[in-house]
Amino acid sequence: MFDVFKRDSGTFGLIIQQMNPYILKRGEAIVNDESNMKDPYAFTEKLLAFKAEIDYLVSYSFSNQIGFQKARDTSFTEFMNQQQFTPTYIAQYSDKEFRVGLKGITNDEVNKRLTAII
Numbered sequence: 334m335f336d337v338f339k340r341d342s343g344t345f346g347l348i349i350q351q352m353n354p355y356i357l358k359r360g361e362a363i364v365n366d367e368s369n370m371k372d373p374y375a376f377t378e379k380l381l382a383f384k385a386e387i388d389y390l391v392s393y394s395f396s397n398q399i400g401f402q403k404a405r406d407t408s409f410t411e412f413m414n415q416q417q418f419t420p421t422y423i424a425q426y427s428d429k430e431f432r433v434g435l436k437g438i439t440n441d442e443v444n445k446r447l448t449a450i451i
Contacts, residue, residue, distance in 0.1 A: 339398075348395075349404045356387060356405065360412035364419060373418075377426035381449050384409065 338344045363369060363383060369376040387405055395401040413419045430446060 339396075345398065345400050349400060352401070353404055353408050356408035357412050359383060360409060361415065364412055364416045370416075370418070373422035373425040374429060376422045380413070380423075385449065 338348065360380075360383065363376070363379045369379060387409075391397060391401045391405050
């Protein structure tokens with residue numbers, strides 16, 4: 334589909350205009366969910382899963398075109414900054430991963446998890 338749209342670069346803006354609200358809506362649902370607010374680990378796991386999903390979408394569907402990457406990053410920044418505890422929860426998740434989650438796994442898996450967190 335991307336090959337069809339890239340013939341007219343003006344269509345990228347139209348797609349991005351639809352993609353941004355989608356990312357914001359889904360992201361806001363995660364950061365504003367009461368059950369996630371009580372569990373830093375579940376909160377961060379859901380954020381990372383959503384980020385992986387959108388990364389795959391941008392990579393597979395839009396060939397990692399820079400405009401889509403920027404739109405994704407802007408949307409994530411916007412909804413993640415809505416809650417003051419987001420950085421703290423991500424830090425707590427990272428700490429737990431370093432203490433427990435990364436033991437006994439391959440270097441490739443360690444790199445994959447750390448890249449996802451960053």
